[in-house]
Amino acid sequence: MGITVVAVVMVMCAMVVHADVKPQRDFDLQRFAGKWYRVGLAYDSPKFVPFRDKVKASMGFVTILPGGNVNLTMWDATPLGCQIKVYQYEKTNVAGQFTYYSTRHNMVKDITVVSTNYTDYALVLKHKVFNREYTQVALYGRSHSVRNNIIQRFRSFALSKGFSRDSILTPPPAENCPPSASGR
Structure with missing residues (x-):
């Protein structure tokens, strides 16, 4: 019984932490669609630590589907090549x-576009509760690099959500990922 009470309290606390994150005011999905580069990442999963130095900036493409759903196609440089x-x-x-x-985790996750100006950057929070609260903050740019003040805004936001400085990355760009022939 004690474990159940602890689990319920942990889930409720996680919901409160996530509840204070609001999406971009007057979010415009049409303006958000298109090519983005993940140029920053804050992630504190212990399983991620051995891979931190191998992370490269990845490229994604947001496509609006009928009914307002979205496909995000991501290309990531991995030791096995561009995936x-x-x-x-x-x-x-x-x-x-x-x-x-x-x-991968057999569960539903929440995605919130916290802040974007649509032309330079987007700050996105991914949230799930799985044995403990896991949250990931990503900084996306329309190019491989973003202005320093945007990186500082990303770092400040990640720190305000409880990430340690060591869990905040601004990885270098990936080479030839996606391959030039991908058509994007």
Whole structure:
């Protein structure tokens, strides 16, 4: 019984922490669609630590689907080469918030576009509760690099959400990923 009470309290605390994150005011999905580079990442999973130095900036392409859902196609440089993954984000009742089903974790995760100016950067929070709260903050840019003040805004946001300085990355760009022939 004690474990159940602790689990319920942990889930409620996680919901409160996530509840204070609001999406971009007047979020415009049409303006958000297109090519993005993940140029910053804050992630504190212990399983991620051995891979921190191998992370490269990845490229993604946001495509609007009929009904307001979104496909995010991501190209990631891995030791096995350039890998492509497609995520389908389901719209919610709140503009700028989406959910998606993670086949890797066998659960639904929340995606919130916290801040964007649509032309230079987007700050995105991924949230899930799985044995403990896991949150990831990503900084996306329309090019491989963003202005220093945007990187500082990303770092400040990640620190305000409890990430340690060591868990905040601004990885170098990947070479030839996606390959030039990808057509994007």
